[in-house]
Amino acid sequence: MSVVVKTKIIGRVEQLLSAVNRDDGFEKQQRPSIKLLLSGPEGDCHTGETRLSDSRTLQTYKRNTIIRNVRQITLISAEEMAEVATAMDLPEMNASWLGANILASGIPDLTLLPPSSRLQFPSGATLVIDMENMPCRQVASVIEKFHPEKGPLFVKAATHKRGLTAWVEREGEIHVGDAITVFIPPQRIYAHA
Numbered sequence: 001m002s003v004v005v006k007t008k009i010i011g012r013v014e015q016l017l018s019a020v021n022r023d024d025g026f027e028k029q030q031r032p033s034i035k036l037l038l039s040g041p042e043g044d045c046h047t048g049e050t051r052l053s054d055s056r057t058l059q060t061y062k063r064n065t066i067i068r069n070v071r072q073i074t075l076i077s078a079e080e081m082a083e084v085a086t087a088m089d090l091p092e093m094n095a096s097w098l099g100a101n102i103l104a105s106g107i108p109d110l111t112l113l114p115p116s117s118r119l120q121f122p123s124g125a126t127l128v129i130d131m132e133n134m135p136c137r138q139v140a141s142v143i144e145k146f147h148p149e150k151g152p153l154f155v156k157a158a159t160h161k162r163g164l165t166a167w168v169e170r171e172g173e174i175h176v177g178d179a180i181t182v183f184i185p186p187q188r189i190y191a192h193a
Contacts, residue, residue: 004118004183011107011180013121014078015095018044026138027096033175034101036125036168040072041101047072056134069167070130075102075119076163077110087157088150090143097142100163104180111161118169118183125172135162 017028022045040047051069053061061067081093081103095103104110117129135158144151 004116004185007182007184009107009182011104011110011119011182013102013174013176013178013180014105015103016174016176017096017101017103019099021045026099026142028099028101029096033173035171035173036073036127037171038168040069040168044072044101046074046101071165072168073102073127073166074098074100074133074163075104075110075127075166076100077107077161078103078105080109080111080161080163084154084157084161088143088147088153090147090150094146097146098139098163102174107180107182111163113164113182114185114187116185119166120170120181120183121172121174121178123172123174123178124170125168125174126170127166128169130165130167132160133163133165135159 016031016034018031018034018041019028020043034044035042037047039049046069048069050066051071053063053065053067055063057067076095076098081095085091085093107113111132113129115129115131119127119129135155137155139158140151140154143154
């Protein structure tokens with residue numbers, strides 16, 4: 001019996017982005033396609049089977065501990081980014097400002113997809129959702145370059161709309177315009193948290 005269930009939700013890849021080197025800045029450039037390897041998007045600065053722990057994992061590990069890289073990919077929603085832009089009184093929220101790899105549309109409340117959900121593309125490439133990506137000051141700094149005095153509004157406006165982090169479960173190529181099929185694990189609330 002399958003643990004995850006295929007839903008009727010079909011999203012669409014609106015943009016693909018990557019950057020070879022983080023030293024060149026937080027922003028990523030658009031690409032027509034990206035090859036997903038088990039280590040992550042080929043040629044992207046976040047690719048790798050491991051990464052160093054950072055501020056997100058300080059309650060679990062000391063900073064710079066080698067850990068599994070479950071942040072190989074960042075996904076954001078076109079619909080949620082439009083809501084964030086409106087809340088910040090901006091004409092748009094450019095996907096490249098967020099350091100994202102995939103701008104998707106058609107997946108309701110993308111940021112709230114549960115961990116272990118799968119996103120599958122026509123090539124068979126499949127991503128596993130790790131967790132919600134929290135809004136950060138790095139994005140606020142990028143926004144500030146284009147819209148002075150608006151950067152500080154980002155964290156509040158993007159809470160529960162900042163997108164998701166994911167890792168590659170099955171390799172394959174993805175293209176702008178590809179369909180995204182959503183698979184969801186069983187939904188339960190852990191009563192002891």
